[in-house]
Amino acid sequence: MYKLYIEKDTSSEYLLKKVLKKEGIKDIEIIYNxxxxxxxxxxxxxxxxxxxxxxxxxxxxxxxxxVDVEKITMKESxxxxxxxxxxxxxxxxxxxxxxxxxxxxxxxKYLGIGIAYGLxxxxxxxxxxxxxxxxxxxYIAIYGDDLKTLKED
Amino acid sequence: MKEETISxxxxxxxxxKEKITEKTNLINDLELESLDLVDLVAAFEEKYNIEILDKxxxxxxxxxxxxxYIEKKNV
Numbered sequence: 001m002y003k004l005y006i007e008k009d010t011s012s013e014y015l016l017k018k019v020l021k022k023e024g025i026k027d028i029e030i031i032y033n034x035x036x037x038x039x040x041x042x043x044x045x046x047x048x049x050x051x052x053x054x055x056x057x058x059x060x061x062x063x064x065x066x067v068d069v070e071k072i073t074m075k076e077s078x079x080x081x082x083x084x085x086x087x088x089x090x091x092x093x094x095x096x097x098x099x100x101x102x103x104x105x106x107x108x109k110y111l112g113i114g115i116a117y118g119l120x121x122x123x124x125x126x127x128x129x130x131x132x133x134x135x136x137x138x139y140i141a142i143y144g145d146d147l148k149t150l151k152e153d
Numbered sequence: 154m155k156e157e158t159i160s161x162x163x164x165x166x167x168x169x170k171e172k173i174t175e176k177t178n179l180i181n182d183l184e185l186e187s188l189d190l191v192d193l194v195a196a197f198e199e200k201y202n203i204e205i206l207d208k209x210x211x212x213x214x215x216x217x218x219x220x221x222y223i224e225k226k227n228v
Contacts, residue, residue: 036211052186070188078195105187115187116208 002065002144005058006135012049015058020045023060037112046144048109055138063145066110068102072137082119090125095139102141103130110143158197158220165196175217197223 007015020028020040029041039046047060048067059067074094083091083100091097103124108117124130131142155175163170166183179185185193190213194205197219203226205213213219 068187070186073188075188075192077199078191081195081198082191101188115191115210118207119191 002059002061002131002142004067004133004140004142005060006140007056007058009054010056012051012056012058015056016047016049019058019060020047033112035113035116037109037114050105050109050140052138055135057140059142059144061144064110064112065142065144066106066108067140067142068105068109069135069138069140070098070102070105072098072139074098084120084123084125086125087123098139099132099141100124102139103127103132103143106130106141106143154224155220158223159216161196161200162193162216162219165193173216175215175220177216178214179216180214193219201226 005015005019017028023045025040025045030038031041032038045060046063046065047058048065049056049058050067050069051057052069052071055069057067057069059065072094074097079088079091079097082104087100091100104119104122107122107124107127108114108119111117129143133140159170159173162173166189168183177183179190179193190210194210194213197203198205201223203223205222209222213222
C-alpha cells in the first residue's frame with residue numbers, strides 16, 4: 001500500500017510529522033542508513049521525501065520505497081554522463097528528460113544508496129514498475145516493492 | 154584554483170561569487186537539489202577533464218570539498 005502526499009510551501013519535516021501523526025505514529029525516531037536514507041527506527045512504516053522548488057512530495061508505504069519530483073527541465077550537457085545509450089535515444093524533449101531523471105532518482109532512493117549507486121547503472125529502459133505522475137509542471141516518480149495500490153491525499 | 158572554482162559555481166548557479174566561500178554548503182546554503190549537483194559536477198568534469206565518480210558526489214558537501222577533490226585529481 002502506498003500513499004502519496006503533495007504539498008506546496010511546506011518543509012519536509014513538517015509534512016512528515018503531520019502524515020505520521022495521521023497514521024497514528026506518535027513516537028517519531030528517525031534513523032539513517034550508511035548512505036543517509038531515513039527510516040523510522042522500528043520500520044513500522046517506510047517513507048521517502050523529495051522536493052523541487054516549493055513543492056514537497058512524501059510517499060509512505062508498508063514496503064521499501066523511493067520517490068522523486070522535479071520541475072520539467074532539460075539539461076542536455078549531463079545526458080551523456082547519466083544516461084545509457086538506450087536512454088539517450090529516448091530523450092527528445094524536456095518532458096522526456098525530466099521523466100527519465102525522476103525515474104532514476106526514485107530507483108536509487110528506493111535502493112537506499114542514492115546517486116552513489118551510479119546514475120547510469122539505474123537504466124530506466126530495463127527497470128520496470130515505476131509509477132509516474134504529472135503534477136502541474138512537475139513529474140513525480142515512485143518506485144517500490146509493492147506498487148499495487150496507490151492512494152493520494 | 155580556489156577563485157576559479159568559486160567563479161564557475163557562481164556562473165552555473167547564476168549567483169554573485171561574493172556569496173560563495175570555501176565553507177559554503179552546497180545543499181544547506183545554496184539549496185542545491187540532486188540535479189543541480191550533478192549539473193555542477195558535470196561542469197567541473199568538462200572544465201578540468203577529470204572524472205568525478207557518482208559514489209563521491211555525496212562527499213562534496215562544501216565548496217571547499219570540491220576544491221580539495223579537484224586538487225587531489227592533480228589538476
